[in-house]
Amino acid sequence: xxxxxxxxxxxxxxxxxxxxxxxxxxxxxxxxxxxxxxxxxxxxxxxxxxxxxxxxxxxxxxxxxxxxxxxxxxxxxxxxxxxxxxxxxxxxxxxxxxxxxxxxxxxxxxxxxxxxxxxxxxxxxxxxxxxxxxxxxxxxxxxxxxxxxxxxxxxxxxxxxxxxxxxxxxxxxxxxxxxxxxxxxxxxxxxxxxxxxxxxxxxxxxxxxxxxxxxxxxxxxxxxxxxxxxxxxxxxxxxxxxxxxxxxxxxxxxxxxxxxxxxxxxxxxxxxxxxxxxxxxxxxxxxxxxxxxxxxxxxxxxxxxxxxxxxxxxxxxxxxxxxxxxxxxxxxxxxxxxxxxxxxxxxxxxxxxxxxxxxxxxxxxxxxxxxxxxxxxxxxxxxxxxxxxxxxxxxxxxxxxxxxxxxxxxxxxxxxxxxxxxxxxxxxxxxxxxxxxxxxxxxxxxxxxxxx
Amino acid sequence: xxxxxxxxxxxxxxxxxxxxxxxxxxxxxxxxxxxxxxxxxxxxxxxxxxxxxxxxxxxxxxxxxxxxxxxxxxxxxxxxxxxxxxxxxxxxxxxxxxxxxxxxxxxxxxxxxxxxxxxxxxxxxxxxxxxxxxxxxxxxxxxxxxxxxxxxxxxxxxxxxxxxxxxxxxxxxxxxxxxxxxxxxxxxxxxxxxxxxxxxxxxxxxxxxxxxxxxxxxxxxxxxxxxxxxxxxxxxxxxxxxxxxxxxxxxxxxxxxxxxxxxxxxxxxxxxxxxxxxxxxxxxxxxxxxxxxxxxxxxxxxxxxxxxxxxxxxxxxxxxxxxxxxxxxxxxxxxxxxxxxxxxxxxxxxxxxxxxxxxxxxxxxxxxxxxxxxxxxxxxxxxxxxxxxxxxxxxxxxxxxxxxxxxxxxxxxxxxxxxxxxxxxxxxxxxxxxxxxxxxxxxxxxxxxxxx
Numbered sequence: 001x002x003x004x005x006x007x008x009x010x011x012x013x014x015x016x017x018x019x020x021x022x023x024x025x026x027x028x029x030x031x032x033x034x035x036x037x038x039x040x041x042x043x044x045x046x047x048x049x050x051x052x053x054x055x056x057x058x059x060x061x062x063x064x065x066x067x068x069x070x071x072x073x074x075x076x077x078x079x080x081x082x083x084x085x086x087x088x089x090x091x092x093x094x095x096x097x098x099x100x101x102x103x104x105x106x107x108x109x110x111x112x113x114x115x116x117x118x119x120x121x122x123x124x125x126x127x128x129x130x131x132x133x134x135x136x137x138x139x140x141x142x143x144x145x146x147x148x149x150x151x152x153x154x155x156x157x158x159x160x161x162x163x164x165x166x167x168x169x170x171x172x173x174x175x176x177x178x179x180x181x182x183x184x185x186x187x188x189x190x191x192x193x194x195x196x197x198x199x200x201x202x203x204x205x206x207x208x209x210x211x212x213x214x215x216x217x218x219x220x221x222x223x224x225x226x227x228x229x230x231x232x233x234x235x236x237x238x239x240x241x242x243x244x245x246x247x248x249x250x251x252x253x254x255x256x257x258x259x260x261x262x263x264x265x266x267x268x269x270x271x272x273x274x275x276x277x278x279x280x281x282x283x284x285x286x287x288x289x290x291x292x293x294x295x296x297x298x299x300x301x302x303x304x305x306x307x308x309x310x311x312x313x314x315x316x317x318x319x320x321x322x323x324x325x326x327x328x329x330x331x332x333x334x335x336x337x338x339x340x341x342x343x344x345x346x347x348x349x350x351x352x353x354x355x356x357x358x359x360x361x362x363x364x365x366x367x368x369x370x371x372x373x374x375x376x377x378x379x380x381x382x383x384x385x386x387x388x389x390x391x392x393x394x395x396x397x398x399x400x401x402x403x404x405x406x407x408x409x410x411x412x413x414x415x416x417x418x419x420x421x422x423x424x425x426x427x428x429x430x431x432x433x434x435x436x437x438x439x440x441x442x443x444x445x446x447x448x449x450x451x452x
Numbered sequence: 453x454x455x456x457x458x459x460x461x462x463x464x465x466x467x468x469x470x471x472x473x474x475x476x477x478x479x480x481x482x483x484x485x486x487x488x489x490x491x492x493x494x495x496x497x498x499x500x501x502x503x504x505x506x507x508x509x510x511x512x513x514x515x516x517x518x519x520x521x522x523x524x525x526x527x528x529x530x531x532x533x534x535x536x537x538x539x540x541x542x543x544x545x546x547x548x549x550x551x552x553x554x555x556x557x558x559x560x561x562x563x564x565x566x567x568x569x570x571x572x573x574x575x576x577x578x579x580x581x582x583x584x585x586x587x588x589x590x591x592x593x594x595x596x597x598x599x600x601x602x603x604x605x606x607x608x609x610x611x612x613x614x615x616x617x618x619x620x621x622x623x624x625x626x627x628x629x630x631x632x633x634x635x636x637x638x639x640x641x642x643x644x645x646x647x648x649x650x651x652x653x654x655x656x657x658x659x660x661x662x663x664x665x666x667x668x669x670x671x672x673x674x675x676x677x678x679x680x681x682x683x684x685x686x687x688x689x690x691x692x693x694x695x696x697x698x699x700x701x702x703x704x705x706x707x708x709x710x711x712x713x714x715x716x717x718x719x720x721x722x723x724x725x726x727x728x729x730x731x732x733x734x735x736x737x738x739x740x741x742x743x744x745x746x747x748x749x750x751x752x753x754x755x756x757x758x759x760x761x762x763x764x765x766x767x768x769x770x771x772x773x774x775x776x777x778x779x780x781x782x783x784x785x786x787x788x789x790x791x792x793x794x795x796x797x798x799x800x801x802x803x804x805x806x807x808x809x810x811x812x813x814x815x816x817x818x819x820x821x822x823x824x825x826x827x828x829x830x831x832x833x834x835x836x837x838x839x840x841x842x843x844x845x846x847x848x849x850x851x852x853x854x855x856x857x858x859x860x861x862x863x864x865x866x867x868x869x870x871x872x873x874x875x876x877x878x879x880x881x882x883x884x885x886x887x888x889x890x891x892x893x894x895x896x897x898x899x900x901x902x903x904x
Contacts, residue, residue, distance in 0.1 A: 099796060157609065176855075178855060180822060180858035180859055182595055183866075183873040184873075184882055184900055187882060189641035193638050210689040213690075233662065239733070281689045282741060285737060285741060345551065407632055407634050410636055421633075426626050426636070429618075433888060436884045436888035437884065448636050
């Protein structure tokens with residue numbers, strides 16, 4: 001491997017190949033375990049990424065792509081591998097307001113991309129907590145979800161085209177910028193949500209949306225689970241609904257009780273609290289429609305109490321409650337954050353099962369998308385303790401059409417449960433795709449599933 | 453092959469294996485050339501589809517999936533192959549209003565699926581002219597577009613999960629019904645828009661949307677191309693815009709002059725006519741917002757004249773103008789219908805180039821999606837005459853970021869132009885996918901690209 005590192009230094013320059021303590025410093029992340037990479041590489045261009053992959057491929061060395069390193073499933077763990085950081089490829093290359101698209105390099109942080117879109121009078125609608133660090137390339141590789149999936153879909157729905165480098169260094173230019181393009185296979189799909197195992201995304205063309213002229217936010221109290229899907233459909237029908245976030249009461253109590261900074265916008269004691277957001281194009285009319293929709297829901301009895309935010313500060317305060325996930329550290333010194341997906345109708349018995357097994361578990365999530373987050377006590381944090389908790393959370397999904405990852409992905413952490421969510425024939429097709437595009441298995445090896 | 457047919461008869465029953473004149477009768481389509489299949493098979497279940505593919509694979513026989521046979525690129529041409537018709541697998545298996553999904557068999561006609569969704573209080577938003585014959589399986593295999601892509605996306609955006617049978621008969625159950633599912637590769641993408649070359653879609657889970665409470669339609673006159681994208685953005689911002697269909701004046705004249713039945717809703721002589729449609733959730737407020745948006749556009753000068761439909765009959769009459777594509781037969785006895793996609797800003801010089809080469813060409817299309825349809829004189833209909841016209845339509849796309857198929861696909865008809873729209877590395881990845889999933893090349897062989 002010494003020779004490979006020499007070749008990489010010759011190709012990229014000394015400063016782009018970090019080893020030893022310099023490399024170790026880059027692996028200090030509070031979010032994810034990054035392991036001990038052989039070296040950390042910082043290419044400045046697609047051509048350099050291609051060189052890295054070509055040299056590594058020839059040497060049979062593993063390469064692990066790094067974006068913002070905010071993933072939650074150890075998908076960037078690079079033990080003994082070359083860590084390929086895209087951080088220097090962080091430019092917004094173009095914002096085309098006329099066609100409603102932007103072209104960015106993969107290492108561009110999500111927030112920077114969103115700000116560039118906004119400066120162009122448009123909106124990149126992906127929104128998630130790690131927006132300041134997470135990169136566009138990472139968002140694509142993990143098919144990121146977040147707060148506004150209900151209205152705008154996941155990252156997959158925002159990618160019009162991309163450029164990716166295959167395991168052998170081949171650069172694939174699939175930088176389509178058209179909304180409709182049925183010329184042959186839509187090969188960009190191979191690089192979206194495949195966690196860097198089929199190629200390294202280097203650039204992307206993203207679809208932008210009109211910037212909303214109105215944002216209406218309310219906090220609701222609901223006393224029966226059956227009312228939640230009815231309210232969801234009602235608001236979806238009449239409003240440009242962009243969020244329908246449900247907080248189970250334990251989570252509500254945590255984020256509205258000191259040391260949390262939030263104060264309760266509605267009395268405690270209800271069965272469910274819901275944050276809803278609607279985005280629209282006509283401020284005055286949208287505000288009236290929002291109030292009318294809430295009034296109708298109150299009248300129907302499905303909604304028992306509600307408060308509408310009247311200013312940006314109030315909107316921010318309501319969202320801050322939903323986002324104050326850090327409070328769940330009060331549940332236990334070590335916790336596991338789960339990210340399951342299941343049909344809405346299956347949620348009450350599922351949550352009851354989880355609660356019976358893990359009474360301290362805290363539940364909240366993007367109910368409009370069928371996505372629940374569950375925070376549970378990880379015990380002593382050992383593999384055995386984690387496995388016991390995971391089984392209690394995942395097992396009750398199996399006969400309910402649920403899956404172990406709605407948005408975080410599989411990485412290393414959920415690999416042993418992948419077969420609980422997908423059919424054997426699906427797994428065989430995944431392996432066939434991996435074998436076709438990375439026959440040596442050098443690209444992010446062992447992530448998503450074990451390679452022979 | 454006699455033995456194969458005997459085996460198929462034994463497995464499916466005599467009545468499910470048509471040969472000779474019975475087979476020939478099924479190939480009489482006004483839309484597409486179906487060739488002379490060895491036999492036409494009509495399986496009744498996924499298990500029977502699997503049996504067909506397993507037997508054909510063992511015998512090295514080609515299999516061509518058939519949906520509604522309304523494709524426009526000869527993608528179902530089955531010369532010397534087994535034609536696998538899904539017509540008997542036409543059931544709507546379930547409509548789940550609570551989760552907003554439906555499960556259908558692949559042979560279900562689009563219109564029947566839409567009606568079942570509507571009976572369940574929801575909407576399947578795919579809408580295209582051949583809705584009565586085109587099937588869900590065909591819509592998936594071709595990633596169908598149509599009239600409301602602007603609002604709801606293409607078929608790809610409506611497919612949550614599917615079941616497909618691989619070339620060797622393996623049944624892949626990927627019938628996901630969740631909006632968010634990041635457990636491993638999203639393998640359903642392999643079967644969407646790949647024109648039946650990687651697998652035969654047998655069932656699908658589709659995402660449904662709330663049924664709109666309002667439909668507002670107007671016909672607009674616009675005198676400058678530059679005003680069109682401004683109007684598009686303006687309406688997208690403030691309305692639930694679902695269609696922005698532009699008619700160049702030659703097309704407008706054709707569909708409003710006898711023998712066409714339509715009468716002109718606006719005076720002739722304008723540079724462009726636009727049909728817009730907005731769908732919303734609150735009838736009264738939406739109508740007011742629609743009128744206000746048009747008033748604002750008139751005031752801005754971008755819009756020079758407009759008429760708003762005031763009844764279902766009037767809405768139908770305006771849409772009928774756009775849909776009366778049959779009038780283009782008056783241009784020439786034999787025509788070719790093109791389906792190109794390009795950036796909106798590139799349209800004026802592109803259309804000028806095409807008009808310079810083909811003065812009689814008629815242009816209209818889904819401008820909001822960047823998709824133009826061009827109807828041109830096919831001369832004597834010979835391969836040489838067609839090729840000459842195709843070159844004149846496709847060549848000017850090449851340096852403008854355009855592609856030869858927005859929604860119809862490649863099939864056999866556009867195969868020689870695929871390399872004008874996609875990079876060599878993209879084509880290599882397509883071939884790698886084909887080799888991975890259908891190494892013998894028996895599934896819809898030669899469609900999209902030539903297989904060795």
